[in-house]
Amino acid sequence: MVVANHIVNSIAIYIGYNNGTFSSSIEYSTGTGSTPFMVAVGHFNNDGQLDIAVANFGSNNVGIFLGFGNSSFASQKEISIGSSRPISLGVADFNNDTLLDIVTANYGTHSISILHGYGNGNFSAPTTYSTGYDSFPSSLIVGNFNNDNYLDLAIANYGTNNVGILLGNDNGTFSSQITFSTSFGSHPYSIAAGYFNNDAFLDIAVAHYGINKIGVFLSNGNATFASQAIYSIDSASPYSIGVGDFNQDNQLDLVVTNNGINNVAVLLGNADGTFENSIMYSTGASSSISFAIEDFSKDNRLDIIVVSNDTGAIDILLGY
Numbered sequence: 001m002v003v004a005n006h007i008v009n010s011i012a013i014y015i016g017y018n019n020g021t022f023s024s025s026i027e028y029s030t031g032t033g034s035t036p037f038m039v040a041v042g043h044f045n046n047d048g049q050l051d052i053a054v055a056n057f058g059s060n061n062v063g064i065f066l067g068f069g070n071s072s073f074a075s076q077k078e079i080s081i082g083s084s085r086p087i088s089l090g091v092a093d094f095n096n097d098t099l100l101d102i103v104t105a106n107y108g109t110h111s112i113s114i115l116h117g118y119g120n121g122n123f124s125a126p127t128t129y130s131t132g133y134d135s136f137p138s139s140l141i142v143g144n145f146n147n148d149n150y151l152d153l154a155i156a157n158y159g160t161n162n163v164g165i166l167l168g169n170d171n172g173t174f175s176s177q178i179t180f181s182t183s184f185g186s187h188p189y190s191i192a193a194g195y196f197n198n199d200a201f202l203d204i205a206v207a208h209y210g211i212n213k214i215g216v217f218l219s220n221g222n223a224t225f226a227s228q229a230i231y232s233i234d235s236a237s238p239y240s241i242g243v244g245d246f247n248q249d250n251q252l253d254l255v256v257t258n259n260g261i262n263n264v265a266v267l268l269g270n271a272d273g274t275f276e277n278s279i280m281y282s283t284g285a286s287s288s289i290s291f292a293i294e295d296f297s298k299d300n301r302l303d304i305i306v307v308s309n310d311t312g313a314i315d316i317l318l319g320y
Contacts, residue, residue, distance in 0.1 A: 001292060002052055003307055003314065004036040011039060011054055015071055020297035020318050028073055034059040038290075042091040042100045045121035053102055055086040062086065062102060066121050081126045084109045092142045092151050095172025105137040105155060112140060112155060116172060129174055135160045139190045139240075143202045146223035154204055156188040163188065163206060165223055180217060180225055185210045194243040194252040197273030205254055207238035214238065214256060218273045231267055233278045236260035244293045244302045246319060257288035257306055264288065264306060264317065283308065283315035295319075 001022065003012045009032060012025035030036045035058030044051040049069035054076070056063050061080050065073040085108025094101045099119040104126075105112055110133060113126035131137045136159035145152045146167055153174065155164040162181050166174040182188045187210030196203040201219035208215055213232055217225035236258030246253045251269040258265060262280035269275050285308030296303045301319035308315065 001305060002039045002041065004030075004039050004054060006035045006037055006057070009034045009036065009058075011036060011052065011065070013071060013073075014314075016296060018296075018298045020303065020316060026071065028065060028076065030054055030056055030063050030076055031059055031078070034061075034063070036063070037087050038089055040089055040091045040102075044100055044117060044119075046099075046119050051121070053089060053091060055089040055104055057085050057087055057107070060084050060086070060108070062089065062104060062115065062123075064121060064123075077121065079115060079123055079126075081106065081113050081115075081128075082109065084111065084113060084126075084128075086113075088137070088139045090140055090142050094151055094168060096150075096170060101172065103140060103142065103153060105131075105140045107136050107138065110135045110137065110159070112137065112153060112166070114172065114174075127173070129166060129177070131155055131157055131164050131177055132160050132179070135162075135164070137164070138188070141191050141193050141204075143193045145202055145219060147201070147221050152223070154191055154193065156191040156206055158187050158189055158209070161186050161188070161210075163191065163204060163217065167223055178223065180228075182206055182208060182215050182228060183211070186213070186215070187211075188215070189238065190240040192241045192243050192254070196252055196269060198251075198271055203273065205241055205243065207241040207256055209237050209239065209259075212237050214241065214254060214267065214275075214278075216273070216275065229274065231275055231278065233258065233265045233267075234260075234262065234280065236262055236265065236280070238265070239287075239289045240291055242291065242293050246302050248301075255291065255293065255304060257291050259287050261286055263308070264291075264304065281317065283313075283317070285309075285311045285313065285315065288315075
């Protein structure tokens with residue numbers, strides 16, 4: 001796994017042993033004052049080895065670490081995106097050329113940027129789209145929200161209390177943003193997508209930091225959504241949200257990491273797109289900012305790895 005260490009300006013690589021345990025960290029610098037916030041992995045130079053992209057909030061760039069395939073990486077290559085303050089990023093092939101591109105959510109310039117990949121580890125200059133004045137986009141996801149076979153973007157706009165949808169075209173460009181309100185003061189911080197009600201239309205779940213709740217938007221399949229359904233997670237303020245089938249009933253569930261004593265919440269999903277009351281877990285931390293979902297112990301059960309800001313620890317919750 002890869003972790004962005006925003007305090008010490010580095011990324012850390014942990015090698016998994018297929019039993020739920022990991023090696024000690026191998027660290028790579030992202031530069032003085034870079035404040036890395038998020039990482040993503042992909043094949044950026046088509047050599048068959050996984051590479052890493054980093055959203056460097058402090059130095060206003062995307063860092064690229066090209067992998068050698070032996071758990072080591074070349075020194076960081078930086079791609080400037082102006083005074084953007086990138087806080088989140090994703091990778092996908094937006095222009096259908098079979099090469100991976102990068103998208104960033106830019107907290108400082110209220111926008112998203114697309115960097116088209118050339119397949120050799122290099123990328124184009126950013127193409128930028130507005131997410132609205134004072135929107136402060138904090139998270140984004142890639143998906144097909146209008147069923148036209150072109151990738152779209154969904155953005156959690158923390159400042160303007162809405163979800164923004166940018167519909168993609170076949171050439172890697174995007175339409176102007178369409179917004180869906182998440183309610184006044186909700187401050188959506190993280191966003192995830194999945195097929196929650198089994199109708200083949202991609203739905204959206206949002207972690208609302210401002211009101212300690214989860215919002216779910218069920219899709220109509222044409223880039224419109226049903227009214228938001230709201231679910232409580234008690235007094236915890238959610239940071240990050242993700243999806244997975246944790247009880248093996250073939251329905252997607254939600255997992256949320258929170259700012260609070262009960263720092264992990266799981267909401268089990270039903271076939272109609274509704275969710276049960278949250279089940280709260282504690283790792284002993286009170287500020288869990290990100291997580292990853294995978295079968296780390298290779299027992300056919302999903303596990304959760306939680307990164308906690310206050311303790312500086314990585315906690316592993318093994319599924320059973």
